[in-house]
Amino acid sequence: MTDHVVLRVIGKLLIPFILAYGLYVQAHGDFGPGGGFQAGVIVAAGLILYGLIHGVAATQRVVPPRLVEALAAVGVLIYAGVGVVTLVLGGNFLGYGALDHSPSHGQHTGVFLVELGVGVAVASVMLAIFYAFASRKPIASGGGRR
Amino acid sequence: MFVPVVIAVVLTMGMALVRALCGPTLYDRILALNMFGTVTVMLLSVSAFVAGRPDFLDIAMVYALMNFIGTTAVLKYFRYGDLGGTGHDVEPTRPEGEALR
Numbered sequence: 001m002t003d004h005v006v007l008r009v010i011g012k013l014l015i016p017f018i019l020a021y022g023l024y025v026q027a028h029g030d031f032g033p034g035g036g037f038q039a040g041v042i043v044a045a046g047l048i049l050y051g052l053i054h055g056v057a058a059t060q061r062v063v064p065p066r067l068v069e070a071l072a073a074v075g076v077l078i079y080a081g082v083g084v085v086t087l088v089l090g091g092n093f094l095g096y097g098a099l100d101h102s103p104s105h106g107q108h109t110g111v112f113l114v115e116l117g118v119g120v121a122v123a124s125v126m127l128a129i130f131y132a133f134a135s136r137k138p139i140a141s142g143g144g145r146r
Numbered sequence: 147m148f149v150p151v152v153i154a155v156v157l158t159m160g161m162a163l164v165r166a167l168c169g170p171t172l173y174d175r176i177l178a179l180n181m182f183g184t185v186t187v188m189l190l191s192v193s194a195f196v197a198g199r200p201d202f203l204d205i206a207m208v209y210a211l212m213n214f215i216g217t218t219a220v221l222k223y224f225r226y227g228d229l230g231g232t233g234h235d236v237e238p239t240r241p242e243g244e245a246l247r
Contacts, residue, residue, distance in 0.1 A: 001222060001233035018211060025204070032201045042208060049215050052222055056230030134230025 001053050011053045018046035026119050030108075036115035040122025047123075048130050056134040065131055068124045075121025082113045148196045155189045176220060183213030 002008050026039030051059035083094040091098025096110025159182055166178035187210045194202030219229065226233045 001226075003234060007218065014211075014214075021207070021211075025208075033204055038208070042211070045211065045215055049218070051230065052215070052218050055232035057232070131230075136230070137228075 004053075007053055011049055015046050015050055018049065019043055022046065022119075022123075026115065029115055030111075036118030037122050039115075040119040040124075041126055043119070043123040044126030044130070047127055051130060051134060056131060060131065063127060065128070068128050068131065071124035072121050072128065075117045075119070075124065078117030078120065079114055082110055082117070086110065148192075151192050151196070152189070155185055155192065159185050159189070172224060176217065176224075179220075180213065180217045183209065183216070187213070 022039045022043035025034035025042055026036060029035035029039075047059060047063060050062070082096075082099075086095050086098045087093050089098040094110070094114070096107040097103035098106060099109045100106035162178045162182040162185060166175045166182065169175045169178055187206045190202050190206035190209060194200055194206065222233060223229055
């Protein structure tokens with residue numbers, strides 16, 4: 001929809017702030033509403049807005065589907081990896097206290113890393129859902145246009 | 147203080163829903179849903195202000211954002227019948243002046 005000047009300009013103005021807001025929600029989850037899931041959804045929403053304006057092909061040039069699939073797995077890997085690291089360091093699975101000298105510091109680090117994993121996984125899965133929906137070819141002969 | 151404001155805002159949301167349910171054309175419905183979202187943002191902001199919880203403003207911002215993206219997506223789908231295309235106007239899809247229902 002690059003013919004629509006308002007949408008194109010507003011999208012160009014808005015998308016960087018949406019991505020920055022996603023990072024804010026990701027990092028600010030300790031003190032306010034937010035966390036990995038919400039941050040992932042917001043980051044994916046920014047990319048989906050780009051996809052709506054410029055088409056899904058342009059979005060797939062920015063974030064290829066292979067990268068999306070890999071990042072979805074990497075997010076889960078970060079989450080489970082933190083658990084395995086705490087196990088190796090002598091704690092329970094996902095017992096963040098073992099990550100640092102003092103348990104409260106360890107919990108800070110652990111929750112941050114786990115939320116990072118959730119954010120990466122959710123953002124890529126949301127984007128994968130958008131790709132699956134938007135890559136679908138429209139029904140021929142103008143059907144469904146009501 | 148809080149209750150009259152909430153009553154007024156919820157009344158506005160109800161009227162927007164009525165317009166969305168029985169709007170004669172598609173654009174009435176889309177505009178009503180967009181306005182419903184905007185009024186929801188207002189409700190969230192009012193409750194943030196009155197309850198003294200500025201956290202809610204974050205949620206209101208996200209809601210406004212999702213409202214914009216959702217409306218854009220619905221409009222694009224109904225205009226081009228395709229969510230992922232580049233959406234160029236290649237040919238007129240319907241005779242001039244025919245209303246969408």
